[in-house]
Amino acid sequence: MPTRVVVTGMGLVTCLGSGVASNWEALEAGRSGIGPITLFDTTRFATRIAGEVRGNFDPQGFIPEKELRRLDRFQQFALVAGAEAMKDSGLECPPANPFRYGIVIGSGMGGLGTIESGLEVFRIKGPKGSHPLMIPKVVANLAPGLLSIKYGFKGPNFALVNACTSGASAIGEAYLMIQSGRVDAIITGGTEAVVTEFSVSCFNALRALSTRNGDPERASRPFDKDRDGFVIAEGAGIMLLESLPHATNRGARIYGEVIGYGATGDAYHVVMPDPEGEGAYQAMKLALEDANLDPGKIDYINAHGTGTELNDIMETRAIKRLFGKAAYSVSLSGTKSMTGHMIGAAGSVEAIYCLLTMAKSVIPPTINLDNPDPECDLNYTPLQAAPRKVEYALTNSFAFGGQNASLVFRGLG
């Protein structure tokens, strides 16, 4: 039997709030975190709204103030969410046998904001104007690197770059590493901070973003026929995974178990998903096979649900194909309706939302689902949260580039 893998610590930084508790409160209330962009001047932009992490996202002061200037925003998010997860886990750090402890963090674009501001100075001042902190602030692998310095984890340490699937892929790969017996515990998840002027302009060029600027809280509309693109957001979701024996030996509180992971590539298009959802279907199928679970056992799916026509219809088709009749009895939600799309952090934040859903026996809603797309006819838990006991939950993440990952979790029951 492969080693069982459990979740023992969780941390969140999103536009819904800093911390797991504030996120859950907003999810349960169906509160949107989308608002006008304040991080840059949007005057000439088609899209002027986003899911920004607002105000002081480090209320517990996990990062000393003087360190902030040395860290890109994606690294700050990872450190704050990571600190919440580690504090939550109660794991003593540094661990006695540090090489058995790894870190895998996903990020789609790393320190893009630092590249943007650094390049501006470079264009004016030339090569002499480049700052020595640029490289450590830009590279995606400094998110796991910084966490390793903080917690003394010396085992496998890497970043995983997989666009919108980065966070889910990181958790999946971390799960496999523990399952294989290679490590005892891993800090994993995703982080992203690309509400930047260049990034938003580029997503606008792809016509991917909602331009419902006058009504930000209603802009992210997964599965609704009046959707007009996704809403870009930022944040991080970090968790501590442990082998079951490692967790029980130290008397850790266990939130749930990772029991399945499926990963595929569409081999189809640079930004469009395969409209038939073959890759998405196979990712879910593989994850369920890995979990040794019939589709009918799944109570809840946290959908990728971006609020783009291409995704929502494809994902619904793939679920219907795999689940058959059971597709109509499973509860779904598109929590991006509240959080927006955190790109490389989305998959890990939504994995944590699955664990919370199981713990609380409440399905978070898909808000703004006023007029469902006729092709999207499943139970997406429209508008309001709904009570339901959830033993098994699945979460989907699909990326530009055709990367798909599905994760299956078991609650404590």
Next chain:
Amino acid sequence: MDEVEKKVVDLIAEVLVDVNKENIEPGSKIVEDLGAESLDIYDMIALLEDEFGLEIKDEDVEKIQTVRDVANFIKAARAAS
């Protein structure tokens, strides 16, 4: 401390995460006393160059040990320009 020294202290304190401004004196040695490492030094050079609008060459850095040395270098560079 004169104005230049005060500004230098401010910048060094900004760079060195573990050092309080109150503990930096004109005679403090930047590496030995304050614990600066190479990345900190490069960071300080970039900030000082920005603040005082001058260039600090790597060979100049080798001659600098204390906070006062930095301030004196800046004053000399200003006087020469």
